[in-house]
Amino acid sequence: MPMTERGDSSMLYLNGAFMALDQGRVGVEDRGFQLGDGVYEVVKVVDGRLLWMEDHLDRLAWSLGEIRLYGALEGHPLHQILPRLVEMSGVVSGTAYVQVTRGVAPREFALPNDTPPTVLAYVRRDGFPGHREILDGIALHAVEDIRWARCDIKSTNLLAAVLAKHAARDAGAGEVLYVSPEGLVREGGSSNAFVFLDGVLRTHPANNRILNGITRQHVLELARGLDVRVDETAVSFDDLAHAEEIFIASTTRDVMPVVKVSASGRDDLIVNGGRPGPVTLSLADAMRAGIPAAIGAPPPVTLSRN
Numbered sequence: 504m505p506m507t508e509r510g511d512s513s514m515l516y517l518n519g520a521f522m523a524l525d526q527g528r529v530g531v532e533d534r535g536f537q538l539g540d541g542v543y544e545v546v547k548v549v550d551g552r553l554l555w556m557e558d559h560l561d562r563l564a565w566s567l568g569e570i571r572l573y574g575a576l577e578g579h580p581l582h583q584i585l586p587r588l589v590e591m592s593g594v595v596s597g598t599a600y601v602q603v604t605r606g607v608a609p610r611e612f613a614l615p616n617d618t619p620p621t622v623l624a625y626v627r628r629d630g631f632p633g634h635r636e637i638l639d640g641i642a643l644h645a646v647e648d649i650r651w652a653r654c655d656i657k658s659t660n661l662l663a664a665v666l667a668k669h670a671a672r673d674a675g676a677g678e679v680l681y682v683s684p685e686g687l688v689r690e691g692g693s694s695n696a697f698v699f700l701d702g703v704l705r706t707h708p709a710n711n712r713i714l715n716g717i718t719r720q721h722v723l724e725l726a727r728g729l730d731v732r733v734d735e736t737a738v739s740f741d742d743l744a745h746a747e748e749i750f751i752a753s754t755t756r757d758v759m760p761v762v763k764v765s766a767s768g769r770d771d772l773i774v775n776g777g778r779p780g781p782v783t784l785s786l787a788d789a790m791r792a793g794i795p796a797a798i799g800a801p802p803p804v805t806l807s808r809n
């Protein structure tokens with residue numbers, strides 16, 4: 504089978520070679536597999552282009568530095584590899600997944616010397632929330648945040664998220680809401696949380712307790728551009744009862760209104776009468792409107808100009 508044929512959505516880049524995804528093999532003693540010793544990124548593909556790729560690659564480089572995995576991307580020019588994968592796969596709407604681990608070495612906790620890293624990336628087709636889903640909104644299920652104290656690193660250690668997301672699904676919710684032991688709202692299971700409270704858009708500061716989402720950073724910029732007052736200070740879980748609006752934001756969820764928050768042992772909280780609020784929808788609209796420019800595509804045709 505020709506491996507470079509356009510339209511094969513499961514093409515993989517692995518340590519310098521392109522292949523079909525199901526042909527990829529990684530060693531049993533890969534430290535990513537055994538120890539979760541790796542970092543990753545998820546980049547959105549819109550209209551066959553990678554949205555905010557440079558931002559994601561910058562964050563990947565930063566995560567690599569924080570885990571002392573220096574020089575891992577030498578010889579792996581991801582800013583060329585990712586567009587090539589998109590082109591080869593023919594994916595128009597989807598995600599690119601990138602993972603870098605410390606490679607294969609005899610199992611020992613401390614860092615090995617001179618082990619070549621495992622660098623992989625692949626693109627997959629995915630749908631994103633459409634108008635209907637956005638207007639329906641999403642329910643969050645609050646759990647105590649039991650993750651480690653370096654959530655700013657986009658680590659492949661995702662067991663806490665796996666268990667929390669499972670609990671959320673059992674509770675009939677679409678996403679987790681992590682709450683600190685002191686009762687502060689941190690972020691979603693794989694998204695950042697925003698709360699519009701007393702006329703101010705609040706979100707947890709970008710410190711070690713959350714991942715500083717690329718979407719989060721764009722939402723904050725858009726909010727400032729729309730003259731929405733922004734404050735990067737955490738909201739308490741109890742304050743959610745007075746929230747005018749709540750939403751989450753991420754690469755895969757975009758700006759998604761939250762209409763309900765559940766927590767075990769508490770009554771469900773219905774947000775804004777169970778409907779997306781105006782600030783959330785204007786940010787969701789502004790984000791969509793900015794995408795063509797961000798991916799270098801022509802702006803959408805507007806009715807007023809034609």
Ligand code: PDD
Nearest residue numbers: 545692693694695714716717718753754
């Ligand atoms: N996760 N917080 C956490 C814990 C995340 O895992 C993510 C993204 C975000 C949002 O970041 P961004 O806007 O850069 O996507 C916040 C990805 C989508 C994932 O793990 O699938």
